[in-house]
Amino acid sequence: GAVVSQHPSRVICKSGTSVKIECRSLDFQATTMFWYRQFPKKSLMLMATSNEGSKATYEQGVEKDKFLINHASLTLSTLTVTSAHPEDSSFYICSARDRGTRDQPQHFGDGTRLSIL
Amino acid sequence: AQKITQTQPGMFVQEKEAVTLDCTYDTSDPSYGLFWYKQPSSGEMIFLIYQGSYDQQNATEGRYSLNFQKARKSANLVISASQLGDSAMYFCAMRGLNTGFQKLVFGTGTRLLVSP
Numbered sequence: 001g002a003v004v005s006q007h008p009s010r011v012i013c014k015s016g017t018s019v020k021i022e023c024r025s026l027d028f029q030a031t032t033m034f035w036y037r038q039f040p041k042k043s044l045m046l047m048a049t050s051n052e053g054s055k056a057t058y059e060q061g062v063e064k065d066k067f068l069i070n071h072a073s074l075t076l077s078t079l080t081v082t083s084a085h086p087e088d089s090s091f092y093i094c095s096a097r098d099r100g101t102r103d104q105p106q107h108f109g110d111g112t113r114l115s116i117l
Numbered sequence: 118a119q120k121i122t123q124t125q126p127g128m129f130v131q132e133k134e135a136v137t138l139d140c141t142y143d144t145s146d147p148s149y150g151l152f153w154y155k156q157p158s159s160g161e162m163i164f165l166i167y168q169g170s171y172d173q174q175n176a177t178e179g180r181y182s183l184n185f186q187k188a189r190k191s192a193n194l195v196i197s198a199s200q201l202g203d204s205a206m207y208f209c210a211m212r213g214l215n216t217g218f219q220k221l222v223f224g225t226g227t228r229l230l231v232s233p
Contacts (some may be wrong), residue, residue: 024160033222034191034220039219041224043208043223043225043226044208044223045211045223046160046220048222049220091160093160095162095221105164105167106152106164106221107164108154108162108163108164109161110159110160110161111161111162112159113160
């Protein structure tokens with residue numbers, strides 16, 4: 001089945017550091033990938049939609065200069081949390097959908113637990 | 118706008134019993150898809166089952182079945198013969214299918230605990 005790989009799975013770093021998270025579709029092409037943030041015991045909150053070869057579409061309230069998204073190829077999207085602060089600590093998870101039929105489910109990466117000290 | 122409602126924050130079930138997780142939805146899209154995902158404590162989102170609004174039959178995948186009642190706008194997940202490994206968060210989600218690449222909208226989730 002479709003597999004999405006997300007790396008790293010866990011990051012602990014100092015305040016002010018920029019952190020890059022990669023999301024790869026391993027066996028299919030994904031023109032669109034999605035980035036979510038999840039707080040403890042809460043649902044997934046869509047941050048942005050990443051489109052291959054064009055600018056990402058950010059959800060209301062998400063700072064695009066804070067959360068930089070690049071989707072340079074059909075199999076790779078990256079999320080960079082710039083100048084991270086403790087309030088950015090969270091679980092970030094990406095998903096992608098095969099560019100095939102419209103009712104294909106989105107497949108998710110395993111997520112990244114980001115802890116900013 | 119689309120909305121998913123999961124009214125059960127937590128559910129308990131004994132091993133080998135069946136359990137139903139509720140999901141209701143609201144949408145103006147004439148064509149839409151409904152999804153259920155499982156999230157264990159490790160965090161990954163595991164796709165379980167899909168139901169298209171145009172499907173005549175209720176979807177089934179192994180021990181998972183979807184009780185789709187279109188007129189009532191409900192898409193409840195039924196897990197038969199519960200196992201200890203079924204303990205996790207369960208999210209209902211939907212997406213419009215008509216035009217463009219529409220976003221997946223999630224409910225707030227239901228935490229299922231399976232006891233021995």
